[in-house]
Amino acid sequence: MSEQNTSSVAYVRDTMLPQQPAPSNQTGALKWMRENLFSGWLNTVLTLAGIGLVYWLVTHFYPWFAHSVWDANSLKECREIVTTAYGADATGACWGVIRERWHQFMFGFYDPALYWRPLLTFGLLLVVIGPILFTENQRNRAAFMVFGGLFALVSMALVGTSAAILALSAGIMAATGALIFGRFAYAMLAAAAFPLVAIFLLWGGSAWTVLFIGFGFVIGWLLLSGFARMGSIIAVVAAIVGTILFWLISGGAFGTDHLFGGQSLVEALASAVPLSIEAQGSDRFGGFLLAVTIGVGGIAMSLPMGVVLALGRQSNMFLIKSLSVIFIEFIRGVPLITLLFVASLLLNYFLPPGTQFDIILRVMILVTMFSAAYIAEVVRGGLAALPRGQYEAADALGLDYWRAQRLIILPQALKISIPGIVSTFIGMFKDTTLVVFVGLFDPLKGIPDFIRSVFEWKGIYWEPFVFVGLIFFIFNFSMSRYSMYLENRLKRDHR
Amino acid sequence: MTEPHFEREVDRSHMKVSDEVAIRIENMNKWYGAFHVLRDINLTVNQGERIVIAGPSGSGKSTMIRCINRLEEHQAGKIIVDGTELSSDLKNIDKVRSEVGMVFQHFNLFPHLTILENCTLAPIWVRKIPKKEAIETAMYFLEKVKIPDQAHKYPGQLSGGQQQRVAIARSLCMKPRIMLFDEPTSALDPEMIKEVLDTMIELAEEGMTMLCVTHEMGFAQAVANRVIFMDQGQIVEQNNPHDFFHNPQSERTKLFLSQILGH
């Protein structure tokens, strides 16, 4: 053929060539340095600048860390120790303040004998959310739950909890963990019940209040499933009305308190069968206990509200959509601090005269509204990311709106949204420090200011910053890594 | 994978292989870290040749043609394109790249530019051709790939097959002497493969020097003058299409062909 190459070379290889090592100038540390640090003049300059920066940081901060003093009871004492040991010009970190006051950074003014209660709550939280955070990987889930439980137990032991309570706590966490480990539905149920347990453990007092709040939800759920056949609207209305009526009646409304000699049903039960533990008022909350309580509580309560707002924003109904948009945009458009001022200064205006309630609860209501607006946007993203086919398939199966949302749309949309929810939580957790401006003792400014108000620790700035900053960093960094892990897994699943 | 499905006879009257060497690769080796991806590649391509490179995935065929316009760097041996040796010298790289066109598996059109702007960008900024002239050239090639009426649309508005034809036109606007195709039809739906292959056949009919990594064996039989089979980073067998498909010599080639054509 004319178009054939004249030198047409039929060629067959007889023996395959083996892998050969790369030439020596292509491997090794030298090559690595040439490629990664000194490839070109710009890179060399950058590398030298980087080395300079690191050197500067080390020479400025290393001595301060190296001259750490733990064993001192005042800033003055610290300085004396550093001066005698390292000379007059030496600086040194005074960790004595952390040693003496760590419990206030962690628990605020909570009764030291009861430190096990917040710790058990935290351990239970980790155990309960394990199955929800790690749905796919059994090993990671088990590791997370066991580590969470052990972490709580070790911390409890370190703060001097009695053996009996340790054993009881270990039993509770182990039993809960075993019950929910392989059963996602149980885990969701446990997560739903957890807030009530947490309220009881953290604030203490009578168990009856918490139990009746829980009964209210159970009654609501029973009404919801009982009326389900009459259509979703009627069922929802029945459930809400029934629950509220139950709470009002058990709280002594509609004259029911006359039945129990001027007491409400709950109070009467509490005096007859006193199921209570020592109460700890909100004024005792502070430090990271306060930050975690507000952060976790705010996110937990805002999730349902955020989902409803997201669905509302997606709705075809003009009024529902507008209300959702107005709420979301209003909340997202103002700084959190103004909302906290609403909590501390304005909320009492909006409620019936004479209503007085707890500042932490007021802050939590506003924080919940705040994070709900952000969660709504995250969930909206998740809903938008679902292929249209999912909605059409749900319609085609003849599911009504709520069933379609509950069974098909939301489970998928929420799964996509988890990384965003975690990011929102990180943001929330950082923002909890703002509660200092409405008079609460956050770990970053409230507690250190309080400690500095004592003569011994007047003028101690850097050590509390480093300590609190480190804890925030560990929390948030690990959560953001978890969120990245999820995002990568989602991307992989979608391929 | 597919038998030839070209209705028309391929016009071979302009397919002339000259003695002039277009690409010469001598003892070329490449490593990714410690992994030896390309082992002792020797290949001479004359002006006007149409070479199809086949092989299992991971055999280094894409890497090899990406070395030819230095999208990948080789570590040992020589690559000489049109008399210019590829080294770290930027001038040489620029010279080679302006003579070698490349078409990618995923088209890689610039989504923020219109089809016409995609085609005129490089001629204006690299060849320094006046805009009017560049547009004329672009329209000429867009007509050749049969999508002149889409010139003012954006890539996102076109089908995959249309996008790949634009990508071919975009390369041709630089008036390259050699065209490299890196699995140009792998990302396309079956009904669009043909329109892209037709465009490539027309290009071959005009005497373009082509190196084509592809699994379209029908295309290889209809157009190629040489088929190269690669495995484990080395050239295992090469022959004219007829002998390659009907009388493969090495066991690896036979195995590969039975897998790709066998069913």
Place this chain on the structure above:
Amino acid sequence: MTTSPDVPNQGFRLSQLIYDTRYRSLTIQTITLILVLMGFGWLIDNTIQNLEVLGKDFNFSFLWNRAGYDVGQTLIPYTNDSTHARAALVGLFNTLWVSFLGCFAATVLGIFVGVLRLSHNWLIARIMTVFVEVFRNIPVLMWILISLAVLTEASPQPRDFKVNPETGVANAEMLLFDSVAITNRYTAVPSADFTRGFAPIETPLAPISVNFLICLGVVLASIWANKRLLAHATVIQETSGVRPVTWWKSALILFAPLVMVLYALGFDIHEPVLKGFNFTDGTNVSNALVALWLGLTLYTASYIAEIVRAGIMAVSKGQSEAASALGLRPNRTMKLVILPQALRVIVPPLISQYLNLTKNSSLAIAVGYADLRATLGGTTLNQTGRELESILLMMLIYLAISLTISGVMNLYNRSVKLKER
């Protein structure tokens, strides 16, 4: 629900309100509206009762009363004889000012860090990663407080800058060629004035500097002229193919007129000079502003760095490969192919970071900077006892700022939306 089972052919049954898709959504919306109105009614009723109990009313006339307090730093003229409204305006300007400074610095720093994080230089990439992770995982409040602590606790007093006549050295040194002095009370920076300038125009809001307007006009004119120059260069490129060299012409057009005008107006920079125990001649910026600005900048820059990095990474490797294969050099590839695509990804989240920074500027409360929260939502609120009015007004102002910023973002999004099938 009451239904009439014996008349199936009746035109309308009440149950249709719930079960008929035609009426269902109307029913739900009506119920919602009633519930929402009831809820609002309840809240408003409570508020009215509470106000009555406290003997207060709801009106904004207090805004026109004499404020009676001083504000540390003001951008517009203000005395304690001014009204509360003017105090609020002072606060608003201060909020906008620190937000502007913060957005500007955070953008510069964020781009710098984000681009370097993508660098092939192993060491630099690691350092930038540490920067990003440290600054964004710790609350912004902490960065503001640390900045303030560094300025007030770890900085020298102004008098430490005095050269000791015996040793010939001072205890503290100024930065940036002796133009900036960081002290524990303020940061002294150079100030500028016009020795041959025009007198400012007095307006009820604030005096407007004619000199500044002239300079602004000249800068805008120069930018316009430069655009013309570049357009002209493009025309030449389109006809001849070769793009003429423009950088020195651009530099001349952009800077020469401004320099001449500044000279004509007698522009003069005064570096801060230590006189006695204080710096004079320059401007002494309060440490509250510097600390707030620094904290907001560092925190937001870490987010912007991530946005920039993600934006550049979002442009697939194939794009730069295709550009290289066409013979485009790396800098052209960046300008013509990568950046136009990356900016579409970068700008929207960037603007929402500006929004966040503006909202976070309300943390001025931690350092005592006189922002909107400190005047209207702080001293004014406390002095007049008008919590309801002050906080509502403050929230509305913040909301207006936010909506303006997100409006700009939506405009941008609409203008660059990629056309898809």
